[in-house]
Amino acid sequence: MRTIDIPLGDRSYPVRIGEGLLADPAAWAPHVGQAPILIVTNETVAPLYLPAVLGALKGHDVDTFTMADGEAEKNWDNWRALIGRLADRHAPRDTTLVALGGGVVGDLCGFAAATWMRGIRFIQAPTTLLAQVDASVGGKTAINIPQGKNLVGAFHQPAAVIADTATLRTLPPREYxxxxxxxxxxxxxxxxxxxxxxxxxxxxxxxxxxxxxxxxxxxxxxxxxxxxxxxxxxxxxxxxxxxxxxxxxxxxxxxxxxxxxxxxxxxxxxxxxxxxxxxxxxxxxxxxxxxxxxxxxxxxxxxxxxxxxxxxxxxxxxxxxxxxxxxxxxxxxxxxxxxxxxxxxxxxxxxxxxxxxxxxxxxx
CATH class of the missing domain: 1.20.1090.10 (Dehydroquinate synthase-like - alpha domain)
Known part of the structure; x- marks a missing residue:
């Protein structure tokens, strides 16, 4: 496993890169406590990698939110639905969101984390090449509106990025x-x-x-x-x-x-x-x-x-x-x-x- 630190003072965090990290409890352990966890993913990624993550987080209080796949899904409706799930669960401020997917999932999950109770922890678990090399790092979160892309959002740094390079082999060739x-x-x-x-x-x-x-x-x-x-x-x-x-x-x-x-x-x-x-x-x-x-x-x-x-x-x-x-x-x-x-x-x-x-x- 390779680790690269993002140097931002008290908002610094590690990017962990390696094969098989999603299923490895040791990769998650430094970044999740005993507070509730909500995994945000999509219909394409969930069948491939959600079981591995759930296995690595066995013993934690974990819920999942699954959305449709595609850039058009990074919208107000899915943001509202995700915030609604947090509200229905009475999610406390120490809740951790996990973005399991590509840039769309990461952006929407991060924006929900930035806006629920004025900001809660989230972890990026990028499964596409674009997300691993770019979208998951840096703290930009957003949704799209009809007038343009990423016009509504916030800077909100993740607590960690867990980039499992083994996921790249299941990408459709076009996505890669x-x-x-x-x-x-x-x-x-x-x-x-x-x-x-x-x-x-x-x-x-x-x-x-x-x-x-x-x-x-x-x-x-x-x-x-x-x-x-x-x-x-x-x-x-x-x-x-x-x-x-x-x-x-x-x-x-x-x-x-x-x-x-x-x-x-x-x-x-x-x-x-x-x-x-x-x-x-x-x-x-x-x-x-x-x-x-x-x-x-x-x-x-x-x-x-x-x-x-x-x-x-x-x-x-x-x-x-x-x-x-x-x-x-x-x-x-x-x-x-x-x-x-x-x-x-x-x-x-x-x-x-x-x-x-x-x-x-x-x-x-």
Whole structure:
């Protein structure tokens, strides 16, 4: 088992990474006391991993809340239902919630933990690659509303993250590939050498070789730990973690969270952001094409669909959470491994980048 500490003073917590952790009582013991536990999961994950977690927590007062699967489920209705379950159980302030699933489960469970009695403990037990390398670490919790993604939420750090890499082998191939987009993001914004490593290990990543999986999860969490430790509430440098997300969230919102997985939308968004960086003269030419080639080799989409108009995406971007005082703020690149927050991209620049990344095939 590998352990990475997220350094946040009295809110610090460990991220534990290894195979078989969900079923290991020793992995849970430091983080659960004798207070009630409510496990939040979904209909896909529960049959696979809930029995193992219940076995590891044998002897504790444990209840479960199971929701449907999918990004569209991260909504007011499920938040209200989860809060209602806590109320019906008369859940005390020392209750611990456990998020067993991917980013949707983690975000909704974390938001419920942040809002029940003004904040209770929760543990992240991520079962997807995207959640293990990104969504479970850092304390961002939220739900979606029709106007946009993650617009209602709170910063609320978990007590621990238990990342069982064995769960990655049961992921549908599409879900696994979507997580690889967030892995590549860390190379783009933090470490050009990580881009090189990913490019050299495409075959190992496609084959889900254990050593490659352990490497990408640990390295990604270490990069995120450095950024979150320096800026917990996104007042400065943490914004760079949103590279590709402004465009990606616009795609997700425009398509009603039905067409793309989050990582797929981010993959497209990163190519658009790198293209805009190059066209603005902030980044030397070549990286946008390289990111697109790596993602294509990993089985990810890299083009804006021909049936989606660039002005529509630009409209969705007006509600991006990074915007301040009416100014649009985008995460762009100044070099491989170096991200910047830009406030000077005109609408015409953004539309040109979106159109430059448009798919030629209307069916794409």
């Amino acid at each position: 590939r979507a997580g690889l987009a967030e892995v590549l993001k860390y190379g783009a914004i933090c470490d050009a050498g990580f881009i090189d490593w990913i490019e050299a290990n495409i075959d190992a990543l496609r084959a889900m070789e254990p050593d490659a999986l352990a490497e990408i999860v640990e390295r990604s969490v270490r990069y995120k730990a450095e950024v979150v430790g320096a800026d917990e509430r996104e007042q400065g440098v943490r914004a760079i973690l949103n590279f590709g997300h402004t465009f990606g969230h616009a795609l997700e919102t425009h398509t009603g969270y039905q067409r793309y997985l989050h990582g797929e939308a981010v993959a497209i968004g990163m190519v658009v952001a790198a293209t805009l960086s190059e066209s603005r003269g902030l980044l030397a030419p070549g990286l946008a094409r390289r990111l697109a080639d790596i993602q294509s080799a990993l089985g990810l989409p890299v083009t804006v669909p021909a049936d989606i108009d660039a002005p529509d995406l630009l409209q969705h971007m007006k509600l991006d959470k990074k915007n301040l005082a009416g100014r649009r703020r985008l995460v762009l690149l100044s070099a491989p491994g170096k991200a910047i927050v830009d406030e000077d991209s005109a609408d015409a620049d953004i539309l040109a980048a979106l159109n430059a990344c448009r798919a030629e095939d209307p069916a794409a």
